[in-house]
Each structure stands twice: as structure tokens, then as C-alpha cells.
Amino acid sequence: MTALPDDYWLLSITRQPEQMTAEEYEALPEDISKMIEVVDGYVVFCESPTREHQTAGRRLANLLERHAREAMRRGRDCLEVNLDVDLRISDVPLCNRRPDVILYRCLDRENKERLRAEHALLVVEIVAAGSETRDATDKLGEYAKAGIPHYWVVRLDLSGVSTIERYRLDRGAMLYKHLDTLMKEEAGGPPEISNPVPMTIDWAELEY
Template identity: 30%
Template sequence: MTTARRLDGYTLDDWEAVDPVEGHRVELVGGQFRVSAAPSVPHQRIADRLQNLLDDAVADDGMEAVTAVGVRVAPGIGYIPDVVVCTELVDTTTVDVGLVALVVEVVSPSTAKADRLEKPSAFAAAGVPAYWRVETGREGGPVVYCYRLDRGTYVETATLTPGTTATVDVAGTASITLDPASLIGPRRRRS
């Protein structure tokens, strides 16, 4: 990182100016940088597969799903969610939270507290319409918890469990049909 320590905390501009650190994610939380290890292959496989499904589902609505993009949430807060569905993408390093329709976090041991408590609270306060949390390490595959914003708080709308196929709303205009078990394991070859 090339940004010098500031006594009053770092800003979103400081965060965007940080040189990338290979193998790490740098987020801005309360004016302080938080560095975490890059995701594992199973973690990223889940995020990438969800991104593909979500991107296909929202394409007709002019939206786009992307992985690991920085989101400017509030002054002193910039997160890098695993997947975001944006109503519009501009060619910048980060996107404004007002353009985000859905945030998906794949929980890792090092990010569990933030993904379960801190980030949903911050994204709800910023008005992001939907938040999904993917819990890994379950028998048969991950569990996907889907939340919609209701009067400033996320309310659970669906719980997708491995081995069961369900259809879930995405960003209010589209839906996907998913068995969370399909998000893990090696890709199946087509015959």
C-alpha cells in the first residue's frame, strides 16, 4: 500500500488509490483498511458460478453481475463483495452503492463476522435491495440465504439447501433456479 496513514481515517478516494496487493483484498471499514487473504478455489468457484447464473438472469433487464468489484458504500466504507448485481456498470475501479441491486457474500472463516453482521447492516443502511449469504462447509454443498430489504432491514425470503432445486427472485425483475450443490465440485464435462 502506498497511501500514508491519516489521523482522521482514510477516505474512499484513498481506498481507490491503494495499489493492489496480490493475493489480498483491501476493504475500507470505518476509515481503516482491512486486508484479507484472497479467496480459496472452492470459495471462488461458488462465487464465479453464482455470477454466471445471475448475469444470465439479469442481462435482459440491462443489469450485470460481476465478481470482486469495489463498492463505495458510505464515507469511510468500501467493500469488495464476492458478487454484485449492478443496474449499471461504468468503467471505473469501484461502483457507487446506488447502482447495486444485489450483494452476494460467500462466507469464509476469516470473513464470517463481517459477512453475517457488519456488511448486511451497512448495505441495508445504504438501501441495497437484496443481500445473499452463502454458507460453505455444509454436507452436500453450500446453503444460500436470500434476503430482501424491508423498511431498512433485511428479511429472509428463501433458504436454498443442497440437493433441493428452488427458484428465487433476483433484483426484483428476474429469477434463477438453483440447487446449491451445483455450485461446488469440478465442472462437469459436456458429452
């Protein structure tokens, strides 16, 4: 497949003639690659998230990072948290996702190590209008098949994060098992969880 000019991806992103290779993806300008995901070699256009979506992602990343650093102080191996970054699921066929939030083992920056599924401990997807099937079904299967231990599906209300559906990988079946659904309205104090790192979900931290 011959590399296509930049404006092709802006004007004809839904008319891709052939599967994209990893080499072709990596040759794209960053301002183009950050607008797309690639599934089985085919480009999927990513709409710009709303302000509320972005804020919720930042709040979740801050919460995860704070608890990840605490876990590291207690002896856990190096962990990093990031938002909207390339996650390589597979090279052939190319599958590249951009999770809303991801917790992963630290990469070798000196050697420019690529973020791959085997580095990820937790992927978080925030459900937006039109993304229910993609986040709750398609990615649920993709991330499980890739062996990512934990997956959260997050939903919002008018004030911020309202529910967190938590899934954990069953490595025997390579499928996610639903652990629980944390709900802001539930009585009692902030929920405490132990995986992928110990943390307390303070709903106030997740408000807009």
C-alpha cells in the first residue's frame, strides 16, 4: 500500500482502499494520528471529546496517578498514567487504540519504547454519545483478547463521573468478568478497591 498524502486522511478518511500497516501509521503526522484509531488495519475516525468528557478523563487520571504513586512509595514497580495516548494492540493486522485513561508499567524512554497492551494494567473508557457499543462491547473484547488485566467503563451525569463498571480479566477464558458497578448515589463512604492498585474512589474528586 502506497503512503497517501496528508489531506487524504482529512477528506477521505472513510474511504480507505486497503489495510494500513504499522509502518504507514507511524509515518503519519502526529496531528493526523491523534485523530484516528486503527482496527484490523482500517481507520476509525475519533470525534473530538466534549469539555465534560475531557474534564472527567483528567480527574480520573489525577486520581489514578495519586494512588499509583502511593503504591510505588510502598514498593510497587514503576507506574505511569496518561490520557489519550496510542496503545498498540497488535501490529498485524494493525490495531491501535487511544484509551481515555490508561495505567501502565513505566516505559524505557531512552529507547523510545512503544506503549503496548502487555504494558497496560488498566484501561478506562468514558462512554460518550454514540460510543456505547464501541466502549461496552467492541473494546471490551479487544482489550480482553490483548490480555489487559483491568477495564473500566465510566459513565457521566451532569455533575461528573456517576458510575464506574469494573471488569477483570479471566486469563483462562481471556474474557472480562464483571466485578462490580460503583455508583455515586450509593449510600456509605467512598468505595475502596484493591486492584489494579489500592485506592479510594472519592466522587467529589471526579466532579466537573
